Amino acid sequence: MFQTFLKIGLRHLWRTRIYAFINICGLAIGLTCVLLASIYITDERSFDNFHKNSPNLYRITTRTETNGIAETVGGTGQVQGPAFKAQVPEIQSYTRIMGGDIYGDVKTADKVFQLQMLFVDSTFFDVFSFRMRSGNPATALLGNGSVVVTEKTALKFFNRTDVIGEVLQMAGDPSAKRLGRPLVITGVVENPPSNSSIQFDLLFPFQFLQLSFEDNNWLNAYLGTFVVLKPGTDLPTVVRKFNQIAKISSKDQLAAFEKEHASMPKISYDLQAITDIHLNPQDIADQNREAGVINGSKPIYSILFLTVSGFILFMASINFINISIADSARRAKEIGIRKVTGSRRRDIFLQFIGESAFISAIAFVFAFLTALVLLPVFNQLSGKQILPESIFQPRMLVWSAAILVFNTLLSGAYPAYLLSGLTPIKVLYEKGYLTGRSISGRVLVVFQFATAITLGIAALVFREQMYFIQNKDLGYNPQEVVQVHINNNGANDVQSVKSGFESELRNKPQVRQLSLIGDFGYRQARVGDRKFNSYYLTIDEHYLDMLEMKLKSGRNFSTLSQSDKKKGVIVNEAFLRAANIENPIGATFFPDSHFGAQPLTIIGVVGNFHYNSLKERIEPLVMPMSDQFGGGTLLFKTDRTNRQAAVSDIQHAFQQLLPDAAFTYYFLDDLNSQKYQQEKRLEKMISFATFISVLICCLGLFGLAHLSLMQRRKETGIRLVLGATVSEIVILFSKHFIRLIAIALMLACPTAYFIMNFWLSDFAYHIPFPWWTLPCNGILAILFTFITVGIQSARAAAANPVLALRSE
């Protein structure tokens, strides 16, 4: 019995190989997408689960509520960890880690690199499962002056990994200066896996950091504190203990804060499982991410990816369903005769499911291979580093099997149900019982088209907004500006580095201008009793000129005026609005305490410019003079035609002035466009998804048109004999599909409008919804249909009608 099924199935497949080809192609594409999505999600969810302790490994988070505004960040200060460990017996071990976005210049006698540093407690290897290659994990981080390097770092410096006892210099680092001797390598650790939120090139003992930066303030939260709890610990109990300890220990500091700021933050702690961090990183807002955790992501990407690939697979399944139903005429006789000879409905149902499973399985094999081949491209697109072998891990294989079963049912169940329900009388004695134009078939085609059109509109809107972002007038000119970050060498040094550059580059015409700025992020400003957040950027007298910014009123800084350096400030228009200042020039306000307790006097006002990404609204901006407040970033305006020469001049000067530092530079416009990396990835993904869904739609259309032409061959012949022209036949056949597309358009337009408007609203500065994308997609859809259906019907119409009529 089974053999007969197999024989009939295979013969049927062969006879209808063009449809089999369409189905296998479509399903393979859809399955590839779903497979890649599964790989992506598996990787996203696998973050940090390789630690042996991960079921009991938590990060302490800090919730701060100031003036009714609450914020939770994934960090603490330096004091919490040791205090909690001392008083909470449930904590088995803990480590602090500071770093993530901290890079330092590390050198040997002949090489210097800018590397990612992490300052950790000596218990680091107890808490986390990063594997030591050589060295003793228990003692490697004990002695001040020791350093543990990754294999990658070891290879970079020494071209080998047995580097214990070798020394590294960090001449510029304030801690290293205090230490006064080179650092000795005490351990080599495997490179952190790509699915680790904690990444590093070098590990330093925490006390090395404390040589230059000691902090006992309970109100701070900037580094990561990870604790391993004893198995079976009740989390709320531990959290309650944390809060009690903190309440007692921070009492004096809170009181002092209240006295100074006239407001009292409410601080409470919580625990976050390490495996939750990647998808909910709770980055410390508006500051460099120094809490040890990087590569944070959001669940929305996984959801979006799975949804889009699910839709694509469904579209491919729709092709399968529609073609199966439309082609049923061919199978109908077989079904009828089987039923007459005693087959039950169940047998026939299973037969068709079996055929669907067979097609799905072939498609799946192709999909699996395609996913493997595309993995490097996919990694590039998604910013991941997934290894091919991870496709073969048991979890993925189970997933795959589930997808295969799901796909078989998705595409096979409905046609099998429909076909097995045919009664012999209907099939054998009547004609026209099932055609490709059944209601359900139409609904599915409409759905398919609506999805493709929605994606098409989304892709176009996306492109428009990205174009807008990248070409918007930012309020300044970022072109030809090179940015070089000077690592913190102590505040005063930066000024002398600046004058060093000035004299080094004086007679280099390709470097036109130089400016020193410092980014201090969002801080408070106070005018009278009005308090608001402002962005603080220290600048010098060249900054506005260099970036071609216009003063709205007042004047630029001047080196001649001593008071400019002490208490002059330039603000933007948003600041005036927030402060409600009418006559700005000469007005005063109180800056954040970091900038002293004295009021600053506004000497100039600039127009609003986008110092952040266009996702963010332009907030009040305070620009004091950097002479007074230091800062760490040098900007160079270079000659347009001589950019490379300028960069090498800058590099030369850099190496003269800062022999212990590694030179890295960025062009400001590149930096700007990097802010939209996530969006660019999404844009690529959506364009790609659109392309694929259009392809699948066209494949399906091709199949349906081919089928309906086969079924209507006789009709075509008759019409031709009656005097129809080829174009009339083409229109006749396309009309049906065009009508479906019209309905799909009516569904897709509002859907796409709703979704994309929502997406646009995420940008503080965005285009109005581009209405032209709707008719544009409509026309494209109709064009594609016309081409796919038209070419075929033209071919059919051009064939000799007698052939069709004779075959009766």
Next chain:
Amino acid sequence: MIKLEKISKYYPAGFGKTYVLRHIDLHIKEGEFVSIMGPSGSGKSTLLHILGLLEEPSEGEYLFLDEPVQKLSEKKRTELHRHHIGFVFQAYHLIDELTVYENIETPLLYKGTGSSERKSRVAELLDRFNMVAKKDLFPHQLSGGQQQLVGVARAIVHNPKVIFADEPTGNLHSEQSIEIMELFQKLNQEDKVTIVQVTHSETNAGYGNRVVRLKDGWLA
């Protein structure tokens, strides 16, 4: 109106070719009612298709309404189908998706006849063939004889000069055949329509005024 001179038709077969029709010379005048007869496979249908401009002869010359058919453009050929030629098939070849009314109406649509004229013309034929009550049925709801009546109605609805019928009664039993043949005779005599039919039946041939016999592609 129809003039065949040395018409041959062959199909490629293996390395050579198989002749289906050989050196056919045939003249048919306006108003004639010709029956083509011959054993199965002798090339009757092929000949009819060539006459009806559905197939092209491999060799020879064919003048239809004094025009050499070989030189006709696709467009002109379609024009001839629309205005001057009607077909009746053994298997009826009605369009399954269209009703009786719509099937009959189709040639008028291609001819570009106005809607009111179309209505009256179709109504007239429905009336004449006693099919008024069936006008909204689909082909599969009719008996074979009724389907062929629709086929004939469709063939003459646009007032063609000539009707080509390929075994029009092949699938019908005798009473139905007689009905169709009488209809043909009436069309030929009263409406002056030229008719060329293929038939196996001497009785049917008797309704016409001339018989052409084919054997192995030769005119006998």
